Amino acid sequence: MGISPFDLLNLTCLSLSAKPLRSVLTTVGVFMGVAAVSATLQVRSISQRVIAQQLAEQGAPKVTVYPQWQPDSPNIDLKMEDLEFLRQRLDKVQAISTFNWSGPTPTMFQERELMPSMSPVSQEFLLTSGKNLVQGRFFTASDFSNYRRVAVIDKFLADKLFENQQPIGEYIYARQKPYLIIGVVETITEENSPPKGQVLVPVSTYNVIRGDDGIGSIQMRPYNIEDLENLSEEAKELLEERFPDQTFMVWNNVEKIIQQKNILTMASRGLTVVAVISLLVGGIGIANITIASVAERTSEIGLRRSIGATQREIMLQFILEATLLSLLGGTIALVVVHGLTTVIADTFELPYEFEVQTAAIAFGSALLVGVGAGFYPALQASRLDPVQALRAQ
Numbered sequence: 001m002g003i004s005p006f007d008l009l010n011l012t013c014l015s016l017s018a019k020p021l022r023s024v025l026t027t028v029g030v031f032m033g034v035a036a037v038s039a040t041l042q043v044r045s046i047s048q049r050v051i052a053q054q055l056a057e058q059g060a061p062k063v064t065v066y067p068q069w070q071p072d073s074p075n076i077d078l079k080m081e082d083l084e085f086l087r088q089r090l091d092k093v094q095a096i097s098t099f100n101w102s103g104p105t106p107t108m109f110q111e112r113e114l115m116p117s118m119s120p121v122s123q124e125f126l127l128t129s130g131k132n133l134v135q136g137r138f139f140t141a142s143d144f145s146n147y148r149r150v151a152v153i154d155k156f157l158a159d160k161l162f163e164n165q166q167p168i169g170e171y172i173y174a175r176q177k178p179y180l181i182i183g184v185v186e187t188i189t190e191e192n193s194p195p196k197g198q199v200l201v202p203v204s205t206y207n208v209i210r211g212d213d214g215i216g217s218i219q220m221r222p223y224n225i226e227d228l229e230n231l232s233e234e235a236k237e238l239l240e241e242r243f244p245d246q247t248f249m250v251w252n253n254v255e256k257i258i259q260q261k262n263i264l265t266m267a268s269r270g271l272t273v274v275a276v277i278s279l280l281v282g283g284i285g286i287a288n289i290t291i292a293s294v295a296e297r298t299s300e301i302g303l304r305r306s307i308g309a310t311q312r313e314i315m316l317q318f319i320l321e322a323t324l325l326s327l328l329g330g331t332i333a334l335v336v337v338h339g340l341t342t343v344i345a346d347t348f349e350l351p352y353e354f355e356v357q358t359a360a361i362a363f364g365s366a367l368l369v370g371v372g373a374g375f376y377p378a379l380q381a382s383r384l385d386p387v388q389a390l391r392a393q
Contacts, residue, residue, distance in 0.1 A: 003313050012320045015293070022289050023325060029285035030329025030366055031336075036275035038337040038362040043271060045358060046341075047264040049351035054260075060130025061225045061254045064099065065235045066217035068247040076246050077214030080203075082239070083122070086218060089238055092227045093220050095127030098203050100216025107199060108173045109161040116157050116197030118174055120206035120216070126185070128219040134158075136168045136183030144204045151179035156187040157197030174199055177209065228252050279365055282329070283373035286322045290377035294318065301384050311382040318378035319371060326370025330363050337362075 003011075016023045067076055080098070087096050098121055105118040125131075126138055134155050143150055151172065158167045167181045179201060187195045207213050222231050232250040239248045294301070301314060338354060345352035 003309065008313065008317060008320065012317055012324060015297075015317070016321055016324065019289075019293070022292070026282075026285045026289045026325050027329040027332075029282035030326050030369065031282075031333045033275070033279035033282035033369065034330040034333035034362050034366045035337050036271070036278040037365050038334055038358065039341075040268060040271040040275045041355075041358040041361060042337065042341050042352070043264075044268045045355060046345070046350050046352055047261075047268065051261050051264070053351060054254075060128065060221050061228055061252065062128050062130075062219050062221045063228060063232045063235060063250060063252045064217050064219050065232070065239060065248055065250045067243075068249045070247065073245060076243055077212070078218060078239075079213055079215060080122075082242070083215065083218050085242065086220070086235055086238060090220065090231065090234060092222050092224075092231055092234075094223045095124040095221045097124040097128045097219050098122040098215035098217070099125065099128075099219045100203065100206070100214075102206075104196075105174050105199060106176075107157070107161070107197070109170065112161050114157065114160055114197050116153075116199050118199045118201065118206075120203040121200050122203050122215070125200065125219075128221045129188070130221070131185040131188055134184045134186055136181070138183055138185075139200075139202050144202050147205045147208050148202065149177065149179050149205055150182045150202065152183040152185055152200040153181060154185050154187045154195070154198040156195040157199065158184045160197065172199070174201075225254065228254070279369050282326075283369040286325060286370055286373035287377060289325075290318055290322055290374045293321070294377050294381040297381075298384065301381055305384070314384075315378045315382035318381050319374050322370045322374025322378070323367065326366045330366030333366075334359055334362060 067078065069075055078098075083096060083098060087093065090096075100120045102118045102120070104115040107114050107116055107118075121139075123139060123141065123144065126133070131154075135158075136152070138152060139150065142148075151174070153161075153167065153172070161167070161172065162170070167184060170181050171178045172181060173179075179199070185200070187198075189195050203215055207215075218235075220231060220235060222228055229252075232252060236248050236250050240246065304314065338359075341352055344350065
């Protein structure tokens with residue numbers, strides 16, 4: 001009759017408690033490895049959340065291209081045909097629109113007056129900017145073709161000018177000209193600057209009022225944030241080929257964030273290497289203790305084999321010893337890393353949430369190292385000849 005699972009577990013615990021110092025040191029080795037893996041995964045997870053949070057605050061990742069002012073040379077103004085020129089030649093562009101900043105604009109509603117910026121834009125501006133509509137609608141093709149004096153304002157300006165009133169359907173006066181409010185968009189500021197309000201108007205309407213057909217700059221939003229740099233270079237090259245005597249400037253709104261992302265990615269890779277090395281050290285510790293345990297308990301193995309213990313039971317006991325040490329070290333590591341991460345995240349206001357998937361990966365690595373490192377010594381123990389084992393001193 002084979003040994004019961006309960007007796008096997010009890011025997012395993014007795015064997016581990018007989019050598020407490022060795023068991024503790026092995027557990028510490030596993031703890032260090034699993035803690036390194038868990039910490040690496042937490043750093044990567046938190047950094048991804050921080051990057052996502054920063055991107056949300058900056059709006060959609062986009063490239064802006066505009067003519068550089070040249071004091072000693074003629075300067076050109078970009079026009080709608082230049083926007084279409086780029087649209088047809090850039091295949092990584094999700095959306096492309098005009099954007100012009102006309103500076104602080106005296107804007108009134110009843111007795112209240114503010115100085116928001118006025119920005120003439122084209123139809124895909126919401127996509128390029130990443131702004132979402134809060135109320136109403138955005139400009140339609142009919143608004144552009146019919147040169148309607150309509151405007152979309154941001155939430156900050158709506159709250160300040162209209163307070164508790166409904167802005168949709170009301171008229172504001174920007175530079176003493178009336179504009180019908182048809183929509184409200186969320187407020188997103190660049191570089192964490194304080195909001196000052198924004199009035200968006202159709203670029204066609206703005207140009208008719210001004211008597212010009214320039215569009216200021218062109219904004220492009222790529223499908224993938226990784227394409228920003230290539231998109232910047234391609235747009236600049238295309239426009240400088242189109243206008244050989246004009247130099248163009250390009251700018252993207254997430255350059256610093258991308259640099260941070262690259263730095264965090266490199267740091268995460270470095271930590272991964274450290275984590276793997278730590279796990280290997282823990283695995284070597286488990287293998288050593290199992291080999292030493294087999295050597296010290298040769299007589300015990302021979303005696304157990306002689307009274308009916310099977311090779312499978314001998315092997316299972318040694319594997320179970322390694323597994324228990326791995327589970328203990330892994331559990332302690334997860335608890336400690338979670339506690340430290342929570343404290344650090346609260347102190348520095350970092351976005352952290354306990355992830356079951358991260359814990360499972362770290363815990364799984366502990367089991368893999370434990371079983372993997374203990375398997376070969378356990379197999380050797382199970383293959384010992386009972387007679388020779390009993391003669392061993």
